[in-house]
Amino acid sequence: MKIWHQSLTTIDRVPHYRDAIIKHVSRIARQDVEVVLHGMSEETYPSHYPGIFITHSYLQNLHREQFVRAALTAEKAGYDAMFIATIPDVGLLEARTLVDIPVVGYGQASFHMASMLGDRIGVVNFLAPLADQLRQNADKYGLGGKLGPIVQTEVGFEDIMAGFNDPEPIIESFKKAAELAIADGADVIIPGEGPMNVFLATHGISRIGDVPVVDSFAAGIKMCESLVDLRKNSGVYMTRRGFYNAKPPVEAVERLREMYGFIPSPNPKDDKGLSVKGIGV
Known part of the structure; x- marks a missing residue:
């Protein structure tokens, strides 16, 4: 099983935090699970600390695109689930409408x-x-x-x-x-x-x-594991009814993403995460 972890930090700029995540995730994830750590793009914040760039509604909402793009990339790259590792659950609802792999939010x-x-x-x-x-x-x-x-x-x-x-x-x-x-x-x-x-x-x-x-973190990773297992073993996955859950046509998604200056269909080869293998049970 392969899980895409997405942080709201530029994770390589905070080595103490990154190294602690690696140790913790390796301990909590099952032995058959690989968690790949990803951070925000290097140009997102002027320093290693997000600060005011995530504590105002408009500013935080601008970050949703990086989480949505991550979800699209994760599914195309063959990941089994995505973990949004930040308590505000940035982009959670939007990402879930676009991909069929489980997307789990920290919050x-x-x-x-x-x-x-x-x-x-x-x-x-x-x-x-x-x-x-x-x-x-x-x-x-x-x-x-x-x-x-x-x-x-x-x-x-x-x-x-x-x-x-x-x-x-x-x-x-x-x-x-x-x-x-x-x-x-x-x-x-x-x-x-x-x-x-x-x-x-x-x-x-x-x-x-x-x-x-x-x-x-453990709750989020274990929820990812459980939802992947549930679909594999029982065929159960999220609803596709209603405004907040229905999956839009791919053509419409790609057309509007291109119009608004986003990458229409992210390339899975752009995945540059840090792999962590689970040693838990």
Whole structure:
């Protein structure tokens, strides 16, 4: 099985994060699974940190094309599934309408996993402007009633990158924010961004007292594995009814993509990801 991982970061510019993803993904993916890591194009952000370029609605929406193009490329290149490895699930709904391989979002997989582990979901993140989007997404996924507090940590992206070498301050900051969410009624916690999730998983943080901390990367990869297996073994895959799910004609897709200046039909030879082989079970 081959899974396309798509980050919202330019992944090669954040080597601490990239290397931690490699170790984590190799541990959680099955031995028959290859996960190929992909980041945003090098020119997307002026520095290694996305920052304001993902925390405003219009700016973030402009990134959808890279995720849609990735999905089209993945299917043409023979991938079995795609994992959108960012909690806002950028381009998730659009990508699903265009390809028949499963497309799984970090946010949706996390919310559904959390809903099976607890009754009131708390999110601990460091990008405060995303809170509105996370609530809107939870409503779309049918879980708005279970989403409780969203609490920000005192540390940010750069701190977490440095924390791979000095973890204790980051762990303490996360625990402090998680305890605030728990005090406000949360009984399951989702780490709000990929870097925080991978950092916590790297350092074995899976509970705060009696409260589970969802490993969102693991939830996403395992959901990809399960959906691929489900179709292979039972023939079950997503609905194609309705505005948000129906698959448009290929000719119409390619015509409008060309008109708007996008590559009409991406070339699978443009796949330049970093392969990670699973060693899990």
